[in-house]
Amino acid sequence: MDFFSFGNIIVYIDKFIKFINSIFFVILIIGISFALIISPVDYLQGDSVRIMYVHVPSAWIGLSIFSLIAISTILNFIFKIKNLFLFIKSLAPIGLLFTCLSIVTGSLWGKPTWGTWWAWDARLTSMLVLMLFYVLFIFSLKYFKNNENLTKILSILSILGIINIPIIKYSVEWWSTLHQPASIKFLGSSSIHPSMLFPLFLMLLVLLLYCALIFLMKYKTEIIKIKKQNIKRL
Amino acid sequence: MLTKKIKKRLLFLISIILVTLSFLIFIYLNLKQNILYFKTPSEIFINSPIEGNSMVRVGGMVKKNSIQQNNKEIRFILTDYEKELIVVYNGTVPNLFSEEQGAVVEGILNDKKYLIADRILAKHDENYMPPQMKKILKENAK
Numbered sequence: 001m002d003f004f005s006f007g008n009i010i011v012y013i014d015k016f017i018k019f020i021n022s023i024f025f026v027i028l029i030i031g032i033s034f035a036l037i038i039s040p041v042d043y044l045q046g047d048s049v050r051i052m053y054v055h056v057p058s059a060w061i062g063l064s065i066f067s068l069i070a071i072s073t074i075l076n077f078i079f080k081i082k083n084l085f086l087f088i089k090s091l092a093p094i095g096l097l098f099t100c101l102s103i104v105t106g107s108l109w110g111k112p113t114w115g116t117w118w119a120w121d122a123r124l125t126s127m128l129v130l131m132l133f134y135v136l137f138i139f140s141l142k143y144f145k146n147n148e149n150l151t152k153i154l155s156i157l158s159i160l161g162i163i164n165i166p167i168i169k170y171s172v173e174w175w176s177t178l179h180q181p182a183s184i185k186f187l188g189s190s191s192i193h194p195s196m197l198f199p200l201f202l203m204l205l206v207l208l209l210y211c212a213l214i215f216l217m218k219y220k221t222e223i224i225k226i227k228k229q230n231i232k233r234l
Numbered sequence: 235m236l237t238k239k240i241k242k243r244l245l246f247l248i249s250i251i252l253v254t255l256s257f258l259i260f261i262y263l264n265l266k267q268n269i270l271y272f273k274t275p276s277e278i279f280i281n282s283p284i285e286g287n288s289m290v291r292v293g294g295m296v297k298k299n300s301i302q303q304n305n306k307e308i309r310f311i312l313t314d315y316e317k318e319l320i321v322v323y324n325g326t327v328p329n330l331f332s333e334e335q336g337a338v339v340e341g342i343l344n345d346k347k348y349l350i351a352d353r354i355l356a357k358h359d360e361n362y363m364p365p366q367m368k369k370i371l372k373e374n375a376k
Contacts, residue, residue: 040364044330049362078243114355115328121271152246159250163258175269176293178338183360193363 004083006223013216020213024206031206034199042196049196051109056184057204059102059127061211065095066130067165069137070158077155086226088154089141090218094211096134103127114178122171123179126164133161272338275317279346292319292349293338293357301333312339312349323351330356 035053042049069088076084106124107117118124137157144150172181184190190197236244272293292312300311307324321339331337336357341349363371 040366042362043365043368044335044358045362052362074247077247078240113328113330113358115331116353116355119271119355122269155247156250159247160254163254175271176274177271178293178355178357180358180360183362191359191361193367195364196362 006227009083010220010223013220017213017216017220020209020216024209024213027202027209028206031199031202035203039199040193040195045113048109048112051105052196053199053203054207055102055105055109056200057207058098058105060204061207062095062099062102062127062130063165063168065091065098065211066134066161069095070162070165073151073154073158077151080151085151086219086222090215090222092134092138092141093218094214096131096138098207098211099127099131099134103131119178121177121179122175123168123177126168126171129164130161130168133157133164137161274314275312275319276314278319278343279317288342289340289352290343290349291338291340293336294319296331296333296335296337298333312337318347319349320347321349321351321354323354325354327354328356330358 035050039050039053041047069091072084072088075081076088103124106127110119111117137154140150140153140157144153169182171177172179183192184197192200272291275292275294278290278292294312294314297311297313297318302309307322308327309320309322312319312321321341323339323341331354336359338355338357339349339351340353340355341351343349
């Protein structure tokens with residue numbers, strides 16, 4: 001099990017960060033030029049459809065990061081794995097960032113299309129609930145020291161929060177909402193034209209790389225913090 | 235296989251899940267009515283008290299060739315292809331508001347077929363495509 005020792009991990013993290021840094025800006029420039037310039041306008045919404053290229057990927061990322069940290073929290077609670085705890089700690093703020101981003105861009109998009117910044121419909125409200133769960137999660141990471149209580153509280157939060165995830169996903173199908181139904185389905189065809197779908201997935205890649213970059217930096221910082229504490233103890 | 239500690243933790247998790255689920259069912263049963271963002275014109279027609287003068291939110295499609303506009307107000311018909319509702323509104327409508335597009339109207343019911351709106355929101359569908367594509371689709375439909 002030497003592979004997962006902190007010293008080893010830091011070496012790999014540095015390699016990854018270097019690799020992502022070398023390709024990130026190229027992909028970012030390609031992605032942004034596709035999203036803002038090359039992709040066509042929408043027949044109905046015109047240029048405001050371009051908000052989709054940030055809004056949709058950040059919502060996906062917000063949802064999937066919460067599912068990831070919820071599952072890892074529960075695994076961590078049962079089996080107590082040190083690296084898993086660091087994983088949760090460094091991933092949670094990124095999820096919050098992207099959830100906030102999707103809410104903000106969503107309301108910027110809502111004003112010119114729906115005519116309102118905010119509506120208390122099921123999709124928007126459940127997304128706000130997800131944001132609150134993230135906030136609670138991060139607060140408890142900050143204010144409870146690393147012990148049995150913390151993992152208990154975190155796993156309660158993740159069980160409560162993970163129920164919200166399918167509610168967000170299917171809210172637009174189960175109930176009448178102002179938000180339109182999903183354009184892209186797991187199975188079956190999407191109702192977004194391919195010329196708009198390509199920039200969408202390109203932007204998803206850009207944002208995912210950005211996530212990976214901050215995540216790795218944060219993970220490294222956490223490891224360094226632990227090492228520093230150990231040095232003090234000696 | 236599983237140590238005593240892990241069994242204890244699993245038990246804790248399962249009890250939390252059960253408590254959460256029961257809470258959730260309770261909340262859902264109470265909120266059932268409020269989760270829906272809007273009602274359809276048919277639902278308004280079937281069961282809606284008019285005497286209360288309370289706010290309702292109705293969603294549907296704006297009927298083709300039904301928008302009448304003068305300098306005081308805009309008047310149109312909201313339909314779910316079964317029942318229709320006449321809507322009167324004075325104010326600005328959102329950009330996407332047009333015929334054969336979805337709209338959500340907030341206001342006070344005068345009777346079961348007549349609504350005085352306070353606010354109009356446009357609803358759009360999940361289709362995104364460039365304008366040329368829409369043209370081709372329209373021509374094909376003919």
